[in-house]
Every structure is written in structure tokens, then in C-alpha cells.
Amino acid sequence: xxxxxxxxxxxxxxxxxxxMIEQMPIFGGYCGGVEETAICDVATTLASFVMFNADTxxxxxxxxxxxxxxxxxxxxxxAHTAAAVDANxxxxxxxxYYTLSGPCTEMCLLETAAQAITDTASGRELIxxxxxxxxxxxxxxxxxxxxxxxxAAIATMGRDIHEVNTLLDRLVSSYEKDFSRxxxxxxxxxxxxxxxxxxxxEHMAVYDGAVSRLRRLGLEIA
Amino acid sequence: MAAPRPVSIFEAYDRFNRGKKVRExxxxxxxxxxxxxxxxxxxxIRFDKxxxxxxxxxxxxxxxxxxxxxxxxxxxxxxxxRTMEITEEEVYEGIKKAPTRLKLGKGKDKVKMKPxxxxxxxxxxxxxxxxxxxxxxxxxxxMMQGYAQEATVDTLVSGVLSTLDGHPSTTNTPxxxxxxxxxxxxxxxxxxxxxxxxxxx
Numbered sequence: 327x328x329x330x331x332x333x334x335x336x337x338x339x340x341x342x343x344x345x346m347i348e349q350m351p352i353f354g355g356y357c358g359g360v361e362e363t364a365i366c367d368v369a370t371t372l373a374s375f376v377m378f379n380a381d382t383x384x385x386x387x388x389x390x391x392x393x394x395x396x397x398x399x400x401x402x403x404x405a406h407t408a409a410a411v412d413a414n415x416x417x418x419x420x421x422x423y424y425t426l427s428g429p430c431t432e433m434c435l436l437e438t439a440a441q442a443i444t445d446t447a448s449g450r451e452l453i454x455x456x457x458x459x460x461x462x463x464x465x466x467x468x469x470x471x472x473x474x475x476x477x478a479a480i481a482t483m484g485r486d487i488h489e490v491n492t493l494l495d496r497l498v499s500s501y502e503k504d505f506s507r508x509x510x511x512x513x514x515x516x517x518x519x520x521x522x523x524x525x526x527x528e529h530m531a532v533y534d535g536a537v538s539r540l541r542r543l544g545l546e547i548a
Numbered sequence: 549m550a551a552p553r554p555v556s557i558f559e560a561y562d563r564f565n566r567g568k569k570v571r572e573x574x575x576x577x578x579x580x581x582x583x584x585x586x587x588x589x590x591x592x593i594r595f596d597k598x599x600x601x602x603x604x605x606x607x608x609x610x611x612x613x614x615x616x617x618x619x620x621x622x623x624x625x626x627x628x629x630r631t632m633e634i635t636e637e638e639v640y641e642g643i644k645k646a647p648t649r650l651k652l653g654k655g656k657d658k659v660k661m662k663p664x665x666x667x668x669x670x671x672x673x674x675x676x677x678x679x680x681x682x683x684x685x686x687x688x689x690x691m692m693q694g695y696a697q698e699a700t701v702d703t704l705v706s707g708v709l710s711t712l713d714g715h716p717s718t719t720n721t722p723x724x725x726x727x728x729x730x731x732x733x734x735x736x737x738x739x740x741x742x743x744x745x746x747x748x749x
Contacts, residue, residue, distance in 0.1 A: 327560075327623060327624075327625055328625065328626055328627045329625065329627040329628070332557060332560065332561055332564075332625070335557045336557050336558065336561075339556070339557050344650060344652070356576045356577065356580045356581055357580060357581065357584050358581050358584055358585065360595055361588045361593045361594065361595055362581070362584035362585060362587075362588055363584075364593070364595075364610060364614075365584050365587045365588060365593060365610065365613045365614050365617050366580065366584055366614075366617060367614070368610060368611060368613065368614020368615070368617070369614045369615070369617035369618040369621070370618075371614070372614060372615065372618055372639055372642075372643070373618055373623055373634075375642055375643060375646045376554070376555060376634065376638065376639045376641075376642025376643060376645075376646075377555055377557075377560050377623060377632070377634060377642070378557055378560060379556060379557045380646070381646065381647050381650060382647075382650060382661065398599065401599050402595060402598075402599045405599050405600040405601065406595065406600075406601050406606075406607070406610055407610075407614075409600065409601050409607045409610075409666075410601075410607050410608070410610040410611040410614065411611065411614075412663070412664070412665065412666065413604070413607050413608065413611065413666075414608065414611040415643050416646075416648040416663045417643065417646055417648075418646075418647065418648070418650060418661050418662075418663065420672075420673075420675070422679050422705075423679065424679075444599055444600060445672065446667065446671075446672055447600050447667040448600050448601075448666075448667070449664050449665060449666045449667065449668070450664070450672055451661050451662070451663065451664055451672050451673060452661060452672055452673040452674075452675055453672050453673070453674055453675065454675035454677075454679055454705050455675075455676070455677075455679050455705075456679060457678060457679035457680060457681040458681070459681070461678075461679060461680060461681040462681070462682070463681070463682075464681075464682040464683065464684060464710055465682075465683060465684050465687060465691075466681070467677075467678040467679075467681050467683075467691070467707065468694075469676060469691070469694035469695045469697075469698050469701075472674065472676030472677070472695055472698050472700070472701050473698050473699075473700055473701075475674060475676070475700075476671075476674040476676075476698070476699075476700025476701060477700055479671055479672055479674065479700075480671055480700065482667070483667060483668065483669050483670060483671055483672075484667060484668065484669030485667060487600055487602055487666075487667060488602060490600060490667070491598040491599060491600050491602065494599045494600070495597075495598075495599070498599070514683075514687055514690075514691050514694075515687055518690070518691075518694060520687060520690045521690075523690050523693050523694050523697065
């Protein structure tokens with residue numbers, strides 16, 4: 327925590343604002359492997375509340391090679407951290423989304439769905455996204471990804487964890503093999519009618535294709 | 549032993565100033581990996597194949613390992629070059645102080661954030677938006693309106709305006725501040741155009 331962060335927090339605390347602290351551990355970085363990163367994630371999540379006056383915490387373990395939250399390893403870290411904190415406290419937890427592929431691609435929507443399923447089933451209270459194309463390419467995000475995030479969460483809530491794990495294994499296997507050739511996708515201007523703020527027919531077809539794929543994998547998504 | 553009181557942000561600053569001096573590279577390359585590995589062994593933290601944990605014993609041991617990591621290691625402030633420490637009692641006192649319910653937004657657009665407890669049959673709050681990704685000035689408003697009009701979206705998270713009146717919103721420049729203020733105005737306008745003016749940002 328640097329002094330800029332401490333000073334901003336002091337202002338918000340003094341003003342009585344609701345404070346969300348964001349912290350994203352790096353898998354494969356200083357912490358190490360999945361277990362060590364999850365241990366550090368639990369520690370820093372707790373620190374956000376008990377040292378720095380957070381009211382809610384936004385996580386998002388990041389893969390050091392891919393720069394995303396939707397890899398198998400980072401989903402596993404996020405799920406274990408959330409489950410550990412959820413089982414032992416009433417703290418309010420969120421998670422944020424960084425996909426490798428870009429908007430208007432099936433892979434982008436499947437990555438988003440995988441994380442929404444993971445976050446919902448592991449007890450998180452808020453899901454925040456999505457920063458597609460790793461959140462670094464200008465205009466490469468789409469509201470259809472937020473729709474997928476919400477619909478996948480609704481289709482997951484209340485389901486048996488073992489069933490969810492089986493589904494997730496198949497879902498993540500369907501896209502992780504393409505990490506080295508992830509589709510770049512399109513900009514918002516290219517996949518929306520910007521005047522009427524409506525997704526293009528192509529974008530809707532891609533979304534419907536992802537929904538069909540998820541249904542075949544066992545997710546009863548609307 | 550009970551904690552005298554929860555730690556505040558101001559107490560955290562004081563503790564950093566009184567804390568142990570540590571070099572940043574020592575913290576990054578030695579302290580963190582060494583202690584994380586020690587906690588993994590001490591609490592027998594081994595993940596199986598599943599993405600979501602099904603072993604309740606592992607879930608509880610992971611919580612204890614994270615707690616021990618925080619209490620044993622403390623937290624580092626790179627600007628001050630020192631660590632602050634906290635006791636286990638203070639951690640539990642801080643957990644008790646944290647809210648267990650939040651109301652986000654106002655009017656009919658208000659949503660409640662409350663503990664879900666595992667995979668409860670309740671929807672998490674869905675926060676839609678570019679999540680800090682860069683967005684061109686000319687499409688910022690329609691893009692944010694696109695998120696606000698989505699039925700499953702409850703609250704909004706903004707993108708980052710790449711420019712303001714053509715000026716790059718570079719960090720640590722006056723345009724960063726102006727662009728941030730403009731983002732808030734534009735997100736509020738997007739919510740109004742989507743007929744959801746009370747959404748939480």
C-alpha cells in the first residue's frame with residue numbers, strides 16, 4: 327500500500343463514503359503457485375477490511391503469462407479464496423473480469439461465463455466486468471459480455487458444487503487450448519449500432535452461439 | 549486477549565512509520581514467497597483438480613493460513629519503506645466492524661449487497677462496464693448506456709476516457725483529474741438515458 331492509496335482512503339473514510347478496495351494477486355509472480363497465491367489473496371483481502379477500512383473488496387487473480395482472470399489457475403485461486411473467506415466471515419466480496427479474447431467472439435463470452443459460474447458458486451456477492459482483450463485495447467469491450475456475466479450467474483446460483491466443477495472443467499477445457507491464438511474481436515463501434523445502442527446481428531448471432539454451447543455443456547442459461 | 553480497538557486508516561499510517569525497515573526487493577523476493585510457502589506447509593494447503601473447493605477442511609485451513617500470513621508478515625508501504633503489523637485479535641475486531649449489508653444506488657434502482665453463503669440461490673450483484681479499460685471520447689456515452697440498459701446489470705463500473713477534448717488523460721497530469729470528472733458526468737447521463745438514474749457507480 328503506497329501513500330497515494332493511503333491518502334485517498336483517508337479522504338473517503340473521513341467523508342463516510344462506501345469504499346471498495348481492489349487488489350489483484352499475480353499467479354506465478356512473487357507469491358508463487360496456486361496455493362501460495364491463494365494464501366496471499368486471503369491475507370490481502372482481510373487486510374483491505376481490517377487495516378484499510380474497506381466496506382467491500384474486489385479481487386481478480388491475474389495470470390502472469392496471459393494477463394487474464396479467466397485461466398484455470400486464476401479461477402481456482404479466486405474460488406478457493408472466496409470460499410475460505412465466505413465460510414469464515416460475512417465480508418462482502420467481488421471479483422473482476424479480464425478475458426484474453428476480444429468482443430464479438432464466442433471465446434470471449436465463454437471465458438466470461440466460466441468466471442461468472444466460478445464466482446457465483448464460490449459465494450461472491452458481486453461480479454464486475456468485463457474488461458475484454460485484457461482490458462488494455464481501446465474500445466474493445468461490449469455490454470453483451472455483462473449480459474453473459476449476469477445470465478451465467480443466474481443459471482449457476484443454487485447448483486450443486488460438484489456438478490458445477492464438472493461443467494467448469496469442460497468449459498475451461500473448451501477455450502484454454504486457444505490461449506496462444508485468441509481472437510482479437512471487434513471494437514464497440516464495430517459490433518454495436520452506436521446511434522441506437524443495439525448489438526449488430528452478427529454480435530447477437532455470436533452471443534446465441536455461446537448460449538447454445540453453454541447449454542450443451544450443461545448450463546441452463548436463458 | 550481482546551483487541552483495544554479496530555485499526556483505522558490513520559492508525560495504519562502511524563504503524564507504517566513506526567514499523568520495521570525493509571527493502572522493497574527483500575519484501576518481494578524473500579519475505580512474501582518464503583512466508584507463503586511456510587504457510588502452505590504449516591496448514592497443509594494442497595488443491596485438487598476442482599476449480600471450486602469441495603473439501604470443507606481445506607477451505608477452513610486456507611482461511612487460517614491467510615490469517616497467519618497477514619499476522620506473521622504484516623503489510624508493506626514502499627513509499628515509507630517499512631512494514632506495519634497487526635494482531636489476530638485486531639483482525640477479528642476489524643472483521644466485526646466491516647459491514648455485512650450495503651445498499652448501492654438509490655430509489656427503484658437501489659440494490660442490496662448481502663452475504664450469499666456458498667452457492668446460495670441468490671444472484672450476486674452484477675456490476676457492468678469496461679472495468680477500467682480505455683474508451684474513446686466519442687463513444688464513451690453510448691457504450692456506458694449500453695451497459696446501463698442491460699436487464700441483468702445492477703450497478704455500473706466505468707471505463708477510462710482515453711482523451712478529454714482531444715487531450716490524453718495521462719496519469720499525474722491535470723487532464724487525468726478533468727477526465728475523471730467527465731467520466732462521472734457521462735456515466736450519470738448514460739444512466740439517465742437508460743431510465744435508470746439511481747444506479748450505483
